[in-house]
Amino acid sequence: ERVIFSGIQPTGIPHLGNYFGALANWVKLQRDAAPDDELLFSVVGWHALTLPQDPQALLAARTTMMALILAVGIDPKRSIVFHQDEVQNHTELAWILSCHTPIGKLKRMTTWKTRLAVSRNANDESEIDDSLLNAGLFTYPILQAADVLAYGTTHVPVGEDQQQHIELTRDIAETFNRAYPLPSPLLTLPKLMLTPSKRILSLRDASVKMSKSAIDPNSRIVLTDSADIIRARIRSATTDSIQGITYDPVERPGTSNLLTILAACTDEDVSTVAARYASKNHGALKADVTDAVIEAFKAPRAEFERLREETAYLQQIAEEGALKARQRSDAMLAAVRKRIGLS
Numbered sequence: 001e002r003v004i005f006s007g008i009q010p011t012g013i014p015h016l017g018n019y020f021g022a023l024a025n026w027v028k029l030q031r032d033a034a035p036d037d038e039l040l041f042s043v044v045g046w047h048a049l050t051l052p053q054d055p056q057a058l059l060a061a062r063t064t065m066m067a068l069i070l071a072v073g074i075d076p077k078r079s080i081v082f083h084q085d086e087v088q089n090h091t092e093l094a095w096i097l098s099c100h101t102p103i104g105k106l107k108r109m110t111t112w113k114t115r116l117a118v119s120r121n122a123n124d125e126s127e128i129d130d131s132l133l134n135a136g137l138f139t140y141p142i143l144q145a146a147d148v149l150a151y152g153t154t155h156v157p158v159g160e161d162q163q164q165h166i167e168l169t170r171d172i173a174e175t176f177n178r179a180y181p182l183p184s185p186l187l188t189l190p191k192l193m194l195t196p197s198k199r200i201l202s203l204r205d206a207s208v209k210m211s212k213s214a215i216d217p218n219s220r221i222v223l224t225d226s227a228d229i230i231r232a233r234i235r236s237a238t239t240d241s242i243q244g245i246t247y248d249p250v251e252r253p254g255t256s257n258l259l260t261i262l263a264a265c266t267d268e269d270v271s272t273v274a275a276r277y278a279s280k281n282h283g284a285l286k287a288d289v290t291d292a293v294i295e296a297f298k299a300p301r302a303e304f305e306r307l308r309e310e311t312a313y314l315q316q317i318a319e320e321g322a323l324k325a326r327q328r329s330d331a332m333l334a335a336v337r338k339r340i341g342l343s
């Protein structure tokens with residue numbers, strides 16, 4: 001029996017990367033799961049707070065994300081779908097685990113090192129502007145570990161960028177188990193389940209990944225975009241002036257990104273797709289990517305348009321999901337508390 005847990009931040013409408021890297025993959029996992037596999041999918045509101053958020057926008061984004069998770073095909077009767085911020089067990093476990101995590105381990109997280117690098121004074125490397133470096137940004141990998149460990153999760157489906165965080169989660173669980181070994185290790189060490197599709201890059205600058213919070217909306221295509229917007233965004237996607245189409249992520253990142261998107265839409269290997277376009281031009285590739293993305297987003301978009309009006313239903317699903325998640329994690333928290341000498 002597997003316990004599969006994954007989450008997504010309510011920081012905007014999911015884009016092609018979130019869709020193929022997370023949501024569509026969750027739907028496949030749900031479809032292929034054995035009857036006794038348990039699946040939990042969470043909108044991780046507390047994670048979103050690590051960056052400044054407008055309260056009204058965050059509130060709306062939480063509901064939108066819930067609706068989109070359902071719209072892509074996650075079935076709340078089969079999977080537990082819930083708002084992380086409605087289940088206090090996550091923050092309680094995060095605090096307990098943070099008291100068992102040396103800060104050196106957090107300092108080695110690439111996400112933290114990247115933030116730190118951005119905040120370094122260009123003239124004096126030893127000076128850091130920490131006004132945007134809140135403590136949550138430093139400790140959120142522990143919250144992520146708590147999200148996973150609270151359910152005895154065995155498998156975490158995520159993209160490559162999350163690999164280090166899953167390793168940290170295992171490390172934290174091991175440390176805890178070593179500190180409180182009796183009568184038997186309590187926390188389950190989860191396995192990383194690497195998403196099969198490749199990382200999708202920005203349409204304007206293929207040196208960075210496509211991101212919900214990037215300032216330029218032309219850099220991404222999101223699940224609610226109309227066919228016209230999709231067409232325009234792909235038409236203006238940065239490529240190169242080399243003749244023919246080849247998959248070469250180093251020399252031709254923009255062109256390769258379009259091949260990656262097409263392969264994700266058609267569920268093929270990127271090399272198979274690339275071979276079909278070897279003697280074609282960028283115009284033909286862009287036209288086909290456009291059609292494929294419009295087709296891939298058509299059903300989820302229509303379902304989202306329907307669901308977004310169903311506020312009472314969405315509320316009910318969120319409440320039921322939170323209740324199930326609470327029930328599911330209460331036993332673990334009680335056991336953890338007992339182990340460490342609290343209540």
Ligand code: AQP
Pocket residue numbers: 007008009010011016017018019020021022157158159160161162198199200201209210211212213214
């Ligand atoms: N560009 C991407 N290509 C493939 N997968 C991606 N993911 C994110 N970007 C890409 C995967 O989406 C899942 C959920 O991500 P998240 O919402 O928790 O946060 P993120 O990874 O930080 O995604 P964004 O879009 O860049 O959000 P912001 O801008 O808010 O930080 C993860 O499984 C991730 O691998």
